[in-house]
Amino acid sequence: MKVILKQDVKKLGTAGEVKEVSDGYARNFLIPRGIAVEASKGHMKDLELQRKQEEERQQKLKEEAEELKQKLDNEKVVIYQKTGDEGKLFGSVTNKDVAEELKSKGYTVEKKKIEMEPIKSLGTHKVHVKLHPEVTVDIDVQVSEKK
Incomplete structure (x- = not known):
């Protein structure tokens, strides 16, 4: 029996795939638990429509990311931190600090999208x-001494 998976199933496939499984496995396990639906013509049309919508959504997200990239390309972020006598930072500059500074400049970037090691020294990074x-x-992130 052909089924369309609604969820990822270990050793079978991922959500949205059409798989051939035994009738008993489909009727007694997959379909009653809502993990899959029978691959009828109507369900296949729904699947194609969902794939098309997801593709359009991904394309739109990519275009928005490209626009944001153009804006951020030459952006320089300046973060002021307290320092000790020898110019060492108290604490460090993290992705949270960079995200907050970008937000104050009008850009919305989630902190988890900023890939960096904590900065523990003054200068440009x-x-x-x-x-x-x-x-x-x-x-570019410039870490400067807070006066």
Whole structure:
């Protein structure tokens, strides 16, 4: 029996795939638990429609990420931190600090999309921002002494 998986199933497939399984497995396990539906013509049309909508949504997200990349390309973020006598930072600059500074400049970037090690020294550092799986941008983060 052919079924369309609604969820990922270990050793069988991922959500949205059409798989051939035994009748008993489909009727007694997959379909009653809502893990899969029978691959009828109507369900196949629904699946194609969902795939098309998901593709359009992903394309729109990618375009938005490209626009944000263009804006962030030459952006420089300046963060002021307290320092000790020898110029060492108290604490460190994290992705949260960078995200807050970008937010204050009008950009919405989630902190989990900012890939960086905590910065523990003064100066200018490159920070990698992954806006979309296919779109990344590097921004300069300058850490300066707070007076």
